[in-house]
Amino acid sequence: MQATNHRRLRTVPISRRTGRRTGWGLALLSAALVACSSAETAGSAGVADSGSAPPAASPAVTASPGESDGGTGAETAPKVRFTEFARLDMPVAMAVRKGDPTLYIAEQTGRLRAVKDGKVAEEPVVDLSGEISKGNEQGLLGVAFHPDGDFLYLDWTDREGHTHLTEWAFSGGKATGRRDVLTQRQPYANHNGGQLAFGPDGYLYIAFGDGGSGGDPQGNGQKLDTWLGKILRIDPRGTPYKVPRDNPFVGRQGARPEIWSYGLRNPWRFTFDAKTGDMWIGDVGQNAWEEVDFEPKGEGGRNYGWNRREGAHPFEGGDGDGTVDPVIDYPLGEGGNCSVIAGYVYRGEKIPGLEGRFVYGDFCAGWVKAAPPGGKGRGDDLGTVEQLSSFGQDRDGELYALSLSGPVYRLEPGAG
Numbered sequence: 001m002q003a004t005n006h007r008r009l010r011t012v013p014i015s016r017r018t019g020r021r022t023g024w025g026l027a028l029l030s031a032a033l034v035a036c037s038s039a040e041t042a043g044s045a046g047v048a049d050s051g052s053a054p055p056a057a058s059p060a061v062t063a064s065p066g067e068s069d070g071g072t073g074a075e076t077a078p079k080v081r082f083t084e085f086a087r088l089d090m091p092v093a094m095a096v097r098k099g100d101p102t103l104y105i106a107e108q109t110g111r112l113r114a115v116k117d118g119k120v121a122e123e124p125v126v127d128l129s130g131e132i133s134k135g136n137e138q139g140l141l142g143v144a145f146h147p148d149g150d151f152l153y154l155d156w157t158d159r160e161g162h163t164h165l166t167e168w169a170f171s172g173g174k175a176t177g178r179r180d181v182l183t184q185r186q187p188y189a190n191h192n193g194g195q196l197a198f199g200p201d202g203y204l205y206i207a208f209g210d211g212g213s214g215g216d217p218q219g220n221g222q223k224l225d226t227w228l229g230k231i232l233r234i235d236p237r238g239t240p241y242k243v244p245r246d247n248p249f250v251g252r253q254g255a256r257p258e259i260w261s262y263g264l265r266n267p268w269r270f271t272f273d274a275k276t277g278d279m280w281i282g283d284v285g286q287n288a289w290e291e292v293d294f295e296p297k298g299e300g301g302r303n304y305g306w307n308r309r310e311g312a313h314p315f316e317g318g319d320g321d322g323t324v325d326p327v328i329d330y331p332l333g334e335g336g337n338c339s340v341i342a343g344y345v346y347r348g349e350k351i352p353g354l355e356g357r358f359v360y361g362d363f364c365a366g367w368v369k370a371a372p373p374g375g376k377g378r379g380d381d382l383g384t385v386e387q388l389s390s391f392g393q394d395r396d397g398e399l400y401a402l403s404l405s406g407p408v409y410r411l412e413p414g415a416g
């Protein structure tokens with residue numbers, strides 16, 4: 001709804017809602033036009049000079065610490081630089097593979113690219129560009145490698161808008177033996193989730209949004225007979241894939257056994273803490289609140305509230321009984337926020353002051369913050385990234401911020 005059809009691919013992959021035109025539509029479109037010409041003007045990415053434009057990209061910018069609004073009393077986050085590392089076509093997800101220094105980055109336009117030492121390999125690892133749908137929240141959306149490194153998984157939407165989780169055998173840099181693991185019909189074009197990640201238990205976790213439209217008209221978030229509005233947990237190997245016996249709803253009548261957690265609206269990105277195994281979920285909100293959910297390692301079966309709750313607030317009259325409220329929520333009506341982007345707990349070595357902090361941001365406002373370890377609160381500003389689409393973590397635990405405009409930034413220690 002935010003952009004004309006021929007440009008719709010160049011807008012938010014996790015747009016908030018159907019039928020509500022925000023002031024950001026034009027700004028996003030303007031930014032997109034700049035992004036479209038970035039091949040000719042590399043290094044000049046930024047937003048158009050609209051008065052309502054979100055913050056421009058800030059490569060190599062150093063934010064001042066101490067801008068905490070969390071009120072937690074925790075130490076402030078260190079200075080961080082966002083250094084441009086590579087440039088791709090609408091990067092939305094990143095994964096690494098066992099025993100391989102390559103960064104694998106998914107482009108929403110359908111290609112999985114290999115990035116070695118900051119250089120993007122010319123030949124894509126996989127090219128789905130002729131098979132995907134091209135709506136704002138569609139396309140190639142997620143990537144993960146099996147913990148043994150021998151299998152690749154992509155989450156993407158086909159030309160009819162339906163979701164596929166597809167596996168390839170992976171060896172010698174080549175993906176072969178394509179096989180659909182599962183598919184999900186999508187009732188609406190938006191809220192497709194898309195995140196894939198293997199947990200510390202070796203199982204694959206898969207994010208599905210509530211199906212789409214606005215307000216969850218089918219009530220999918222709270223229903224246990226659909227994958228929509230859920231995070232699933234499966235062992236994807238074999239045909240058919242396997243459901244772990246200790247999944248929380250195995251054996252419950254009317255419930256899909258693949259479900260790990262529910263009550264989610266559009267969990268565009270979730271990650272596991274590489275040290276503790278805890279899960280952090282960024283669930284994109286409806287009209288008022290963006291939220292980050294925290295799940296202690298291995299605690300399946302939780303109801304994160306949607307659509308009874310939006311953030312820590314009633315939506316369809318939910319009082320919070322039996323639901324888990326977010327550890328962070330923030331309002332839309334402040335500074336151009338639109339969609340939360342999770343986010344990793346920092347476990348690298350280059351920026352010691354970030355240790356244990358959850359790094360996340362907002363797609364439209366562009367801010368990136370580090371929430372304090374173990375405590376509630378939104379945390380300190382680290383900088384801004386135009387059209388922040390996702391974060392990535394390499395095998396050393398260092399973090400990257402992906403911009404839908406093209407750049408991939410590496411977080412590095414700031415000056416001072």
Ligand SMILES: [Ca+2]
Nearest residue numbers: 188190211212
């Ligand atoms: Ca959908």
Ligand SMILES: [Ca+2]
Nearest residue numbers: 304305306311
């Ligand atoms: Ca919630």
